[in-house]
Amino acid sequence: MLVEDIMRTDVITLPPTATIAEALLLLKENKIRHIPIVDNDKHVIGIVSDRDVRDASPSTFLTDADSSELNNEIQAIMSHPVITIHPLDFVEEIAAIFYDREIACLPIVSNQILVGIVTEKDMLYTLIQLTGTNVQSSLIQVKVPDRPGMLPKVTAIFGKRNTNIVSVLVYPYQNDPDYKILVFRIQTLNPMPVIQDLREAGYPLLWPNNISEPKR
């Protein structure tokens, strides 16, 4: 999945000469946490977060603050240079950048021009979609040896039962490198025939599991 598939294109920006007070208002009104700072050519020259702005604001404990700090230009507090990405980068890379650089927002730049923005929240939303929980479905977890060809063998069983797969996740089995867990969300209220076929084919299921043995 590409960054351009999930980015927002209606980016709220400020020029470097805007005041901190303007930034404060913009953050509050739009319920956002980051503002890219752009010049007249829409080049990203800095970024401010809600924390940068608050650091530059008087403490709420100061009753007689004159608040003149808020009239300073935003370029005085903005972070730069800015880490940016390209619309054709992968969504997975965003997660790695957020994690490594400990940031939560990335302006997206193409030909030097700001074209979009993506935040930690957008990324989490995309991950939710990838797990398939937004489509009516039942979950099945299969433990398989970590060998080529296991995934098609298992999915053939779903195909034979004409059961549509909504999502597939593959992850390691605890700390055992010889096994993988396949997690399927399948579009049916009745997973029984598929479960029976999987069991008959000898695949151990982590869900549904055997705690339900008393169910007769």
Added chain:
Amino acid sequence: MSTNAGFVFSNDFLTYRFNEDHPFNHKRVLLTKELLETNDTLKEIDIIPPRMATVEELSLFHDNEYIQTVKRAGSGNLSDDEGSEYGLGTEDTPIFPNMHEASSYLVGGTLTAVDEVLGGKRDHALNLGGGLHHGFQKKASGFCIYNDSAVAIKYIRKKYDLKVLYVDTDAHHGDGVQWAFYDDPNVCTFSIHETGRYLFPGTGNVNERGIKSGHGYSFNLPIDAYTQDESFLDVYETAFREIAAFFQPDVIITQNGADAHCFDPLTHLCGTMHIYDRIPLIAHEIAHQYCNGKWIATGGGGYDMWRVVPRAWAQVWNVMKTGEPAKGIIPKEWIAKWQTESPIDLPLFWHDTDEAIPHIPRKAEITEKNSKLLQNLLKYTKIIK
């Protein structure tokens, strides 16, 4: 207590049958009716024949295009490709002859129940043919073609203009009804179900609270797999009472899916017949407390059709009719008639014996998680309107 109740039934309900191997089988309704007749709690005068819902009534909730597609499917004039857009012809909702008519009877049954109660003829009415809560505006899913409860609630809103509390105790989330009224402050939906982490349809999280002016009128209790009687009833009773006090309904519709029992093959909840005594008793009590008794009940899921569903559904009627669930032994005539057809031994008693109750090692943990969930839900019943 009240004995003024109606039982909507017709053999036409049995025509809602996908195929021989399909787990959703409306012979359950017939088994329940005969169990009640042999138990002497259901008489000829209690039975009300359903009408068929008209296309106009169905369109109170469903898209006309979808209704026309179901009609074509039922008369054999729909290709597989055309059907899949509408969820028709899948393993869950296969196409069968006259499916439009069969589904319209189930909806008509619930509308008949509504008119009996809101027209002032009876206090309570039961349509075990209904409760098809997964039906969407233009999509069949989860064994449901038309969503009788959604149509009936639209019908109540239009014809009677009353505030409706919909309560769903099926082990699967009542998603179709929830989404139908997600932005409507005059319809409050409350569903208790097994968590969607594993189970179909996957939704029904406690944070699904409604949108726009309907925000605050959608409640969910997604309880843990392997939940047993005490924890189920503890969270359910408390939530139902608080929600009713918050919403002050004019009429209550309950969906009585019977698949939260430990015998049910499709779910992982571990209830016994005890919960099926309490569920109608609480609905009955709350309907009298807030709605002058006005209570409409439907069936729903339930896939142990021999041992669980007839007993569970019969108790809904027993409570409606006599104010009490039945106890003791199951009538011998009923067992004698159906045992030959049942692949499994039919139950001898109305309640489960101890050996039916499974031992759940994680019980304490499950109980704790469920009660946290309840606390989470209750935060929202205290909102000042």
